[in-house]
Amino acid sequence: MRVFYLSQSVGFVHETVRRPAGGLSSSELALREMARDSGAFTVQLSQDARELTPTRLADLDVLVFSTTGALPIDRATWAAIVAWIESGRGGFVGIHSAADTALDFEGGEAAYTDFLGGRFDGHPWTQGTPIRLSNLEPSHPLAAMWPDRTPYAEEIYQYAGFVPDRVRVLQTLDMTAEPLRRPYPVPVTWVRQIGQGRLFYTNLGHTTSTWDDPRFRDQILEAIRWTGHRKDAPAAPNPDIQDVAAIAAFVAAEELGAPSSEIDPDLADGIRRLQALHPEKRDGDASAWDATRARVRKALSE
Structure with missing residues (x-):
């Protein structure tokens, strides 16, 4: 297979992609x-996206x-x-x-996010924060190398x-882990089908130690x-499993007992919305955050 690794930084420059004078970055070497x-x-290896032309795609199999x-x-x-992927x-x-990337044309950020x-x-969860990784599909070939509840230290995005x-989520944060817990799910690794093509994303990879x-x-x-279509693995979305993980995140962070009813997708969606309501996202205003948490707590206890 022919892989094209793009590690260009138009924004923040991570140490894993920083090239020393006359050399390659740690991720390129890895x-x-x-x-x-x-x-x-x-x-x-490239740090210039302009090298990735439509013509060049004909000689490639996978973009990283x-x-x-x-x-x-x-x-x-x-x-x-x-189109090449589809x-x-x-x-x-x-x-x-x-995931902290966009494209330099009008609507490019939305197109890339989609x-x-x-x-x-x-x-x-900043660099070095102790975390645990939940494995939602322990037998999946793209996640089996990470046992469920693996302790780790990484910078984790939401x-x-x-x-x-x-998407099919394979790994999430385990919200039973200290010191930082949030009552909503945070996916770490997922896959999806795009037409006939395939996409994999993982939040891991912030530090050189992770690359090692x-x-x-x-x-x-x-x-x-x-x-690169050299092996098969499931990619169908797993929203039901994600809903269970959402409830589990809330229960763990809020230190509740097991829910007394079946998983409600609407309730799981409400839990996900908590992320946008967190006081740090609303200039310290905790009113919507507290009200939503109270409604979810009540629903889980009924």
């Missing part, structure tokens, strides 16, 4: 090592993005990329800040524009194989 050790792919800001990709080129000739792997499945909406019905982790490398390798 992908080269993964290509060499697995023999599964070759990799072209670890990017920030409005990339210099015009509307016609983006349309060609999406046809099944190409796949896409997004890593960490690929494509990826979500947009960076802050990271309450997302705007996320629609559960469009064998579990992360294994996951990215399997994602490249899957998006």
Whole structure:
């Protein structure tokens, strides 16, 4: 397989993509090592999205993005990329800040968010914050390397524009973990089908230590194989499983007992809306946040 790794930073520059003078970044070196050790792919390295032309797509199988800001990709080129993926000739792997990325044309941010499945909406879990990773599908080939409730330390994003019905979530934050818990679900890894093509995204990858982790490398390798149609794995959306995870997040963060009724999708949606109501999003105003939490608590106890 032929992989094109784009690690351009138009916005914040992560240490994993920062090139030393005359050298390659730690993530570029990691992908080269993964290509060499697995023999599964070759990799072209770039920090300039203008090199990704419609003509060049014919010689590629998978795009890997670890990017920030409005990339210099015009509307016609983006349309060609999406068509290439929809046809099944190409796949896409997004890593960490690929969700903090847009496209440099009018409507480009919305187009990219719709494509990826979500947009960076802050990271309450900053670098080094202890977390645990819930595995919603322990047998899934793109998540099996991470046992359920794996303790970790990473910078974890939450997302705007996320629609559960469009993606299959494989990993989320375990809200039983200290020190920071929120009463709403935070997806970490998901996959989706785009026409005949495939997309994988993971929030992991903020630190060099994550890129050095064998579990992360294994996951990215399997994602490249899957998006490149070299292996099969389920991609159908799993909103029912996500609803269960939403209820579990609320129950854990609010320290409630198990819900007394069946999972209500409308209630799960209400829990998801809490993210936008958090006081840090509303200049410290906690009124809507407190009222919504109280309604959910009451519904779960009935």
